[in-house]
Amino acid sequence: MAARPDRPRRADYVHWEQVTTRWADIDVYGHMNNARYFELIDTVVNNHLAEATGTDIRRLPAIGVVAEVGCRYFAEIGYPEPVDVGVVADKVGTSSVVYRVGLFQAGSGEPDEQARAEGRFVHVYVDNDDPARPVVPMPAEIRAAVEPLLRG
DSSP: OOOOOOOOBGGGOSEEEEEEOOGGGBOTTSSBOHHHHHHHHHHHHHHHHHHHHTSOGGGSSEEEEEEEEEEEEOSOOOSSSEEEEEEEEEEEOSSEEEEEEEEEOOOTTOOTTBOSEEEEEEEEEEETTOTTSOBOOOOHHHHHHHGGGBOO
């Protein structure tokens, strides 16, 4: 059996937002339902793009559609403590971006410096007028927003 990779740390991420959990996010086991992780990841990435570009990203000539999403879970996230969400770009290509998104929450004896979960999120850009069209280069505004997220 392969060793589990180390838990990501706060220093691994570039952009940060804080979100709050809601009562409805918690499942019958008392922790955040796995589908909610993906909602937070999607929201924080798109918040960053909207804020960094200063525009409505839905109106650009090309839009990012989710081509891949996944999550590694290390510890539970619960209600009502806030969640710090960090974002870093692993790769910025011509028409795609690969993000890693770390979720951190203090409390419950867990170290705040280690991620409770880490998502992988891939955007591929398609023509906004014809999303069925094959991929197109990402808009310059998006490139300018995501390149600063690259680390190393």
